[in-house]
Amino acid sequence: MSQETFDLVVIGSGPGGYVAAIRAAQLGLRTACVEKDPTLGGTCLNVGCIPSKALLESSERFAAARLHSAEHGIKIGGVELDLPTMLGRKDKIVKQLTGGVAGLFRKHKIHWAKGLGKIVAPGKVEVAGETTEVLATKRILIATGSVPATIPGVAFDGDRIGHSTHALAYPSVPEHLIVIGAGVIGLELGSVWARLGAKVTVLEYMPALLPIMDPDVSKVAAKLFAKQGLDIRLGVKVTGATRKGDTVEVAFTAPDGQSQTITGDRVLVAVGRKPNTEGLGAEAVGVQLDRRGFVQVDAHYATAVPGIWAIGDVIPGPMLAHKAEEEGIAAVEGMAGQPGHVNYDAIPNIIYTHPEIASVGKTEPELKQAGVPFKKGSFPFLANARAKALGETDGMVKILAHAETDRVLGVHIIGPRAGDLIAEAAVAIEFSASAEDIARSVHAHPTLSEVVKEAALDAGGRVLNI
Incomplete structure (x- = not known):
C-alpha cells in the first residue's frame, strides 16, 4: 500500500471535479483527483451531456435531410440511417474529450488516482483500484456527482428497461420507446429516437410539462413536441414495468384514477438523478447528508467537517455541469484565500x-x-x-x-x-x-x-x- 501527501484531493473527475483540480493546480496546490472509471470526465463527458448532444445533432441532421431539404431546393433520392456510424461518431467525440482532460491533468501535474475513493478520516482518502493507494491531504473536495434515480416497481435490466446510459447505445431503433419522465433527459433522448423512426410515448407524473420553465415557453414546447409526434401524457403515475420477451408492459394510473397498461420494446427511465455518495464514507467521518442524500455545505461549500468541501450534483441545487464547474472554481479559490463566488441567479x-x-x-x-x-x-x-x-x-x-x-x-x-x-x-x-x-x-x-x-x-x- 502506497501513501502520498497532497494539498487537495478531489474525489470525482466530472466537470466540477476536473475543473476544480485544474484551478487548484493553477493556484499552486499539489493536487490529486480520484476517479473510479477508466476515463476522466465523469457522467457528463462519458455518458451524459456530450454523447447525448452528439446524438441530438446527428439525429437532427437526419430528420432535416428527410423532411426539410426539398424546401431549400435540395432534392435527395433517399435518406438511409447508418446507426452504427452515428453511434461511432458519438463515441469518437467522447474519446477525444476525455482524452483531452487526461492531457490537461498531465499539463498541470495533477495526480490521477485510479480507483474508488473513500474518505477514511479527515485528511485521508483511500483509493481502491488495481492496488490500494492512500492519499494524505490537507483538504478534500467531494465532487462525486449523481446517478440515475429509480421508481418503485421499475427495475433496470440493462437491456429492455434502462436509464440514460443505455439509451445512448441502443443497437437498433426501437419500434416503440416508452419514456418515463418528461424532464430534460427524457425529452432529449426521446427526441433522438423519435427522429430516427421510433414511436415515442412519454409518461410524466407532473400535471404540466416542464414546470421549472416559464409557462409561456412550456406551452409553446408542448405544442411543438406534439407536432413532432411525441405522445406526452401528463399526470400519469407509473406503477410497474414487466418484461415479456423482447417487449415491456408498463402499468400506470391515468389522471382519472384508472389503471392502464402500455407495451413497448424498450423503456427509458428518466425520472431524474440522485446524489452519488455510495461507498464514499462521508457520513462515517461526520459529513452531514439531508433526507434526500445531498451533502450539506455552507455558502463556501464547506461541510460540517473541517477540511472537507463538496460541490456539484452531490449538493443541493440544479444538477448542471456548468454549475458544478463554477462551484468547483469558487470552492478552490476560497481554499486559497481568494473571493470565489457563484451567482445562482x-x-x-x-x-x-x-x-x-x-x-x-x-x-x-x-x-x-x-x-x-x-x-x-x-x-x-x-x-x-x-x-x-x-x-x-x-x-x-x-x-x-x-x-x-x-x-x-x-x-x-x-x-x-x-x-x-x-x-x-x-x-x-x-x-x-x-x-x-x-x-x-x-x-x-x-x-x-x-x-x-x-x-x-x-x-x-x-x-x-x-
Whole structure:
C-alpha cells in the first residue's frame, strides 16, 4: 500500500471535479483527483451531456435531410440511417474529450488516482483500484456527482428497461420507446429516437410539462413536441414495468384514477438523478447528508467537517455541469484565500430539443409569488430575418424586468440556437443590466440575437419589427 501527501484531493473527475483540480493546480496546490472509471470526465463527458448532444445533432441532421431539404431546393433520392456510424461518431467525440482532460491533468501535474475513493478520516482518502493507494491531504473536495434515480416497481435490466446510459447505445431503433419522465433527459433522448423512426410515448407524473420553465415557453414546447409526434401524457403515475420477451408492459394510473397498461420494446427511465455518495464514507467521518442524500455545505461549500468541501450534483441545487464547474472554481479559490463566488441567479438552464429551450433567472410565477413588480417583453422568431433564412421560425424570446428599475430578472427562450443566445442574458443578469441596456446594445443584422434585442425593446414598450 502506497501513501502520498497532497494539498487537495478531489474525489470525482466530472466537470466540477476536473475543473476544480485544474484551478487548484493553477493556484499552486499539489493536487490529486480520484476517479473510479477508466476515463476522466465523469457522467457528463462519458455518458451524459456530450454523447447525448452528439446524438441530438446527428439525429437532427437526419430528420432535416428527410423532411426539410426539398424546401431549400435540395432534392435527395433517399435518406438511409447508418446507426452504427452515428453511434461511432458519438463515441469518437467522447474519446477525444476525455482524452483531452487526461492531457490537461498531465499539463498541470495533477495526480490521477485510479480507483474508488473513500474518505477514511479527515485528511485521508483511500483509493481502491488495481492496488490500494492512500492519499494524505490537507483538504478534500467531494465532487462525486449523481446517478440515475429509480421508481418503485421499475427495475433496470440493462437491456429492455434502462436509464440514460443505455439509451445512448441502443443497437437498433426501437419500434416503440416508452419514456418515463418528461424532464430534460427524457425529452432529449426521446427526441433522438423519435427522429430516427421510433414511436415515442412519454409518461410524466407532473400535471404540466416542464414546470421549472416559464409557462409561456412550456406551452409553446408542448405544442411543438406534439407536432413532432411525441405522445406526452401528463399526470400519469407509473406503477410497474414487466418484461415479456423482447417487449415491456408498463402499468400506470391515468389522471382519472384508472389503471392502464402500455407495451413497448424498450423503456427509458428518466425520472431524474440522485446524489452519488455510495461507498464514499462521508457520513462515517461526520459529513452531514439531508433526507434526500445531498451533502450539506455552507455558502463556501464547506461541510460540517473541517477540511472537507463538496460541490456539484452531490449538493443541493440544479444538477448542471456548468454549475458544478463554477462551484468547483469558487470552492478552490476560497481554499486559497481568494473571493470565489457563484451567482445562482445567473446560471442558464438549457434543454437541447428541437427547437432548443433555454432560461436564466426568474420565471413569471416566481416573481409573482415573491411579490416582485415586473414588466415583460417578448418577440417571436417568426418575425426575424435570420430565422426565416434558416427555416427555423418556431418559438420566442421573453424578457422579465423589474417594473421600477428595469433590471433584467429573467430571460426565457424557445427557438433556434437558444442555448447560445442565453449567454447574453446570463451576462446581463450577472452585471445587473437593464432591459434598456440590452435594447440599446447594437446587435448585428441579420442574426438570431436580434430577437433578444426586440424582446428587450418590447419590455420598454417600443418594439420595432412587429
